Amino acid sequence: MQPRTHTPDRTTVDADGREATTFALKRACNGCGLELGDLDGRDVDAHGNTADVRGECSNCAPLVELETAGCRTWQLTRRNIAEIDDAVDRDGIYAKGYWQDVDGKLTVVGLRIGTGETRIVARFGDWIIRHPDGRWSVHKAPASGGPVDPETFLTGE
Structure with missing residues (x-):
């Protein structure tokens, strides 16, 4: 299984001094809640159900x-x-x-x-x-x- 990407949050400041944070949605283990990495296509099956990812944890x-x-x-x-x-x-x-x-x-x-x-x-x-x-x-x-x-x-x- 391909390892998950761990995209860090990125904060930018525009010309007016306003901050904006860009982040990737994260996937947590459905067994213990540990963060596994970025949410991706393997996390939802064809019926829209969340996949069991305990094997990745x-x-x-x-x-x-x-x-x-x-x-x-x-x-x-x-x-x-x-x-x-x-x-x-x-x-x-x-x-x-x-x-x-x-x-x-x-x-x-x-x-x-x-x-x-x-x-x-x-x-x-x-x-x-x-x-x-x-x-x-x-x-x-x-x-x-x-x-x-x-x-x-x-x-x-």
Whole structure:
């Protein structure tokens, strides 16, 4: 796949001192929201639907590969934490909200899956993965606009 162009914004000043900014529309990953580059013809199909570009994203491409291999993935949010907790429970694995102090108040910030040293923790925004062999893992959300370290994307470290 051809890499995307990254056209920077360009500000010009006319003879009267008025500024005008020219910019190219940008495409963000529909999985995690990372900016991928300029919008182009591959982003809309023949029916006007926005294309899935997660495979172009350094963060989401591993998730696309895992889904192709038969894994089930969920991005953990406050809205779906109960749904994911129920899915984990159906596998006979203990799961519960993960709590932390946030501004002096104990708050649920994610989901803990499993017990003891083998437990994993996913925070809101992370992706939870159920592998076909019954294992569960976490793919961390990207740090503010940067790619995820491929060495730690499944370990959650």
